[in-house]
Amino acid sequence: MRGSVILAGAVLAIWTLVYLVTQVLVDPPLAILPTIGAGTVLTVAVVLGYPSALRGPRGRGGARVGGRAVRREERDRLEAARGVRDLAAAGRSVPLRSGLTPEAARRTAELLQPMLSGDAIAITDRQDILAFVGPGADHHRVGGEMQTRAAVRAIEKGRTVVVQDRAGLGCKVPDCALQSAVIAPLAIGSRVVGSLGVFQARMEIPPKQLVEDMATMLSLHLELAEMDRERRLATHARLDALRAQINPHFLFNILNTIASKARTRPDEARELLLRLSEFFRYAVRQEGHFAEFAQEYYFVRTYLSLEQARFGERLQVRYDIDPQVLTSRVPVLTIQPLVENAVKHGIADKKEGGTVRLRARVDPLTRTTSIRVSDDGVGMDPAVLARLMRGQDEGAGGDDEDGALSGLGSSGHAGVGLRNITERLETLFGDRYDLSISTPRGGGTVVDLRVPMT
Structure with missing residues (x-):
């Protein structure tokens, strides 16, 4: 408002000065047209120059308002x-x-x-x-x-x-x-x-x-x-805990099997002992959190060969492995616990035995590796399945066999094994993995695992 008053005063002063000079101080007075022209030119010049003439130059001058501190x-x-x-x-x-x-x-x-x-x-x-x-x-x-x-x-x-x-x-x-x-x-x-x-x-x-x-x-x-x-x-820590959870019952049962064959079938007993040492060597010495599927596959086959020596004809195994999967990298010690559950809680409790199937595929479009472990055993109680799908854990760390690598048992335990695997997968992949458990109408249990390719 103050700036407008100053500008208006300046314009008034200009026209007053023009009038005095052209009409009063000169004789004869100038014509009206030159007088208006002179006043208009001076007015336009003052209006256009007003920001610099009355308020200082633009740019750096504006920064001076308020002093050095501003x-x-x-x-x-x-x-x-x-x-x-x-x-x-x-x-x-x-x-x-x-x-x-x-x-x-x-x-x-x-x-x-x-x-x-x-x-x-x-x-x-x-x-x-x-x-x-x-x-x-x-x-x-x-x-x-x-x-x-x-x-x-x-x-x-x-x-x-x-x-x-x-x-x-x-x-x-x-x-x-x-x-x-x-x-x-x-x-x-x-x-x-x-x-x-x-x-x-x-x-x-x-x-x-x-x-x-x-x-x-x-x-x-x-x-x-x-x-x-x-x-x-x-x-x-979770991987070390998983290594430490190798089921002592599995070890005792395999050693009993080897001892029973030592007299009648010494060559077979020696072969089983070598496989057992390979099994523990891989489980304990495997470094890092990832390994090629081919290594995990060999580890699973070694485990199942030991279990077949114990169960005999009651345990059948079927493999359906896409060759492209062999070079993909998967989390270590993840597939074997799932297979162990299928044997322990699916086949072992079934009098006539059954079949464990391992299927693996790779999808280059979605860059994922899909693994399925299934059995045609006794299946899983619906209440236990519901707890597993909700992520609940009951009775973790007991003295029975469910406190080992396994974690899907029909005994009512979610088991520290599955919880450990899930926590490791979450740490490694966040929400980019999928682990699901189902019980088909025909019986048995199906575990599907899908992880991104690394």
Whole structure:
């Protein structure tokens, strides 16, 4: 409103001046047309030049409104927004995504230096310097303890520390080139694990908001790295638990079978003993979480050959394996427990015995491997099946046979074996796998497993 009043006053003054000059001060007075033309030209010139003449030039002049503090705040805000966009664009490539290690810290510091416009960047854990890039690297040495009191305060207090002079920085080296800094803590949850420091070799401090935003984003990557580490540890623990759950009853039964054949059929007993050693060697020494299907297939065949030596004609086995599946990779120790359940809870409880079938296919279009284990045994109680499909677990870890690798028993146990397998599959694949159990009308049990190709 004030600007409009000023402009209107200026226009009025122009026309008053034009009237006085053209009509009063000159003799004879000018004609009306030249007078109006002169007034119009001067009015247009003032209106067009009004923004620069009365309010200052556009652009940098606008930044002067409100003084130096407004200019600096605006600049810091723009730099922070630009830096966050740059780091967000880096995404998963941020090295700290792999954890707070010296190598990851060094690469992160090098990545952040141009983003943060700092003379020096430091990343520390709670005690030592993990990375330092820029002036002062001669005494802020990687692997050594933190040289500034400000970094120690930021970690101990768990909040950002702003330093505006060399005395506040508290560097142990008197002639350190660094004079100002913003140091923000790095945290995993509520636990401070390190710090991010941005230093300047001049009195002007780095933009605080930008440094805090970067520290927050790096903390998020550290949390994700921690979650990955815990997930890997949990997966290893489940695999170790699965190895430890090899059914002692299976071992005792096979050893009894071997002992009974040692006198009458020594060659067969020796062959069974070799197969048993191969079975346990694979189960215990298999490294990693994946193996070629061909290896798992051999492991399953070894197990079933041992069971056939015990059950004789009561146990029949049928294989339907697509050759393309043999080179695909599947989770280790996943198929054998399902086959063991078919033998133990399907065929063993059926007086006349039955047949266990293993079928495997690969679908290159959906890039999945499908495995089916089925039997024509006694089947499964509907209540037990319902509990399994709901993911419930009853009686896990008892002293009976269901506490072993098996987990689908008709005795009412969901079993730690199936739960262990399911948890491992969830860890490895998330929701990209499918495990279903059904009981056909003709009897028996069918377990279908579908996993993505790796």
